[in-house]
Amino acid sequence: MSHQILSFGQPQLKGTISVPGDKSISHRAVMFGSLAKGKTTITNFLAGEDCLSTIAAFQAMGVAIEREEDRVVIESNGVEELVEPIEPINLGNSGTTARLLLGILAGLPYHFTLYGDGSLSKRPMDRIANPLREMGAVIDGRDNGRLLPMSVRGGKLKSIDFKPPVKSAQIKSGVLLAGLLAEGETTVQEKTKTRDHTENMLKAFGADIKVDGTTVRIKGKTPLHSCDIEVPGDISSAAFFLVAAAIIPGSEVMIENVGLNPTRTGIIDVLQMMGAAIEVTETKVIGGELIGNIRVTASELRPATIEGEIIPRIIDEIPIIALLATQAEGETVIKDAEELRFKETDRIESVVTTLTKLGARITGTEDGMIVHGKTALHGGVTDSFGDHRIGMMIAIASLLIDEKIELHDAACIAVSYPNFFEHLHTLITR
Ligand code: S3P
Numbered sequence: 001m002s003h004q005i006l007s008f009g010q011p012q013l014k015g016t017i018s019v020p021g022d023k024s025i026s027h028r029a030v031m032f033g034s035l036a037k038g039k040t041t042i043t044n045f046l047a048g049e050d051c052l053s054t055i056a057a058f059q060a061m062g063v064a065i066e067r068e069e070d071r072v073v074i075e076s077n078g079v080e081e082l083v084e085p086i087e088p089i090n091l092g093n094s095g096t097t098a099r100l101l102l103g104i105l106a107g108l109p110y111h112f113t114l115y116g117d118g119s120l121s122k123r124p125m126d127r128i129a130n131p132l133r134e135m136g137a138v139i140d141g142r143d144n145g146r147l148l149p150m151s152v153r154g155g156k157l158k159s160i161d162f163k164p165p166v167k168s169a170q171i172k173s174g175v176l177l178a179g180l181l182a183e184g185e186t187t188v189q190e191k192t193k194t195r196d197h198t199e200n201m202l203k204a205f206g207a208d209i210k211v212d213g214t215t216v217r218i219k220g221k222t223p224l225h226s227c228d229i230e231v232p233g234d235i236s237s238a239a240f241f242l243v244a245a246a247i248i249p250g251s252e253v254m255i256e257n258v259g260l261n262p263t264r265t266g267i268i269d270v271l272q273m274m275g276a277a278i279e280v281t282e283t284k285v286i287g288g289e290l291i292g293n294i295r296v297t298a299s300e301l302r303p304a305t306i307e308g309e310i311i312p313r314i315i316d317e318i319p320i321i322a323l324l325a326t327q328a329e330g331e332t333v334i335k336d337a338e339e340l341r342f343k344e345t346d347r348i349e350s351v352v353t354t355l356t357k358l359g360a361r362i363t364g365t366e367d368g369m370i371v372h373g374k375t376a377l378h379g380g381v382t383d384s385f386g387d388h389r390i391g392m393m394i395a396i397a398s399l400l401i402d403e404k405i406e407l408h409d410a411a412c413i414a415v416s417y418p419n420f421f422e423h424l425h426t427l428i429t430r
Helices: 023-035 049-059 095-105 126-135 169-181 197-204 235-247 266-273 308-314 318-326 338-342 347-357 388-398 411-415 420-427
Strands: 003-006 012-018 037-043 064-068 071-077 111-115 138-141 147-153 185-189 209-212 215-219 252-259 277-286 289-297 330-334 361-365 368-373 380-383 405-408
Touching: 003 388, 012 235, 012 420, 023 037, 023 049, 023 071, 023 095, 023 169, 023 197, 049 064, 049 095, 049 411, 095 111, 095 126, 095 147, 095 169, 126 138, 126 169, 169 185, 169 197, 169 215, 197 209, 235 252, 235 266, 235 277, 235 289, 235 318, 235 388, 235 420, 266 277, 266 308, 266 318, 318 330, 318 347, 318 361, 318 368, 318 388, 338 347, 347 361, 347 368, 347 380, 347 388, 388 405, 388 411, 388 420
Parallel strands: 012 252, 380 405
Antiparallel strands: 003 405, 037 071, 064 071, 111 147, 138 147, 185 215, 209 215, 252 289, 277 289, 330 368, 361 368
């Protein structure tokens, strides 16, 4: 457990940075590169702990994966040549590794044991295990097969038509990956569109996959071919500095080469809705994903009601949006975000507890929160609760105040943004 004293003396943030590679895309690049025959090179890979768990899982299945900083080279003989791992697979803190990997393992003729850290062991796995069972995999686990540790006996799968009961890209992706290894055509029909990196990248790797609105179809048994991937900067990491620039008087920050996939850019829409001065420039497409530069300048903010279709597009940004709302004059309401209860922590509870401790006027609801701004926050003793995004929200909050904040367990920030504090120091000016 690492303690950190956060005391920056109310600086301004100024300058330009590039945030690390996108977490969702980095995971998928390793997974699909391991399933494809040939050599896949990934550049700007996010070397955060979560994505390293994905690399280790495929190494345990015999795939040759070499990493040097943010460059990963995978040489695979294809899905047919994966081997049964000798030891249980450790998923660490990574929900994405767990849900997507379960989809892949379900289609392999082996036995696997999976486990994770304390937080991951509390997160629901039945949402992915149930459709995979329907496809033919034998999956068991703690709490009547609902939680990690879990065992999987994979093998021959049949296709399904699946309507996910929850808004989750991980569940959509896990079923599509099982569909890739199954006989016939698998369909996933979502109510609300979630991030579509799996669909985009599987297409680039040669899968027979079709998207029609919120319905995705994949034909099983199509072999993947290797494909080089350049990972865009992670907009979910950029979000911390975009919000910081918006709320810290006198700030101006530019983040370069950020992924702008429309299923992920809800934070830009929220900042615009709340009156932030935000500009997107230099857009281009790399490897099927739109990227560009985002500049934010501090300004007066107004409150917003944030609900419905936008929620999956900001699901990881809600902790930092809650902090943003504390600095907007009036009442901001966040609804339809019940999925927050199933993240690395129950993020409705952890956000409300933390911001209340720092002086915010915030109330949790069943599916979101209500924030009354504008409030002058104060110092205090806080805990990330082992949740990287709570840790980073606290660090950004500390920039607003003169007093110090003590942050317990800052180390978990390395899950998604290992050089977060280094970037923060680069931007601090007085
Ligand atoms: C992710 C999907 C989201 C998100 C997570 C990454 C992905 O989770 O919160 O950080 O890479 O597919 P859910 O699918 O549980 O909403």
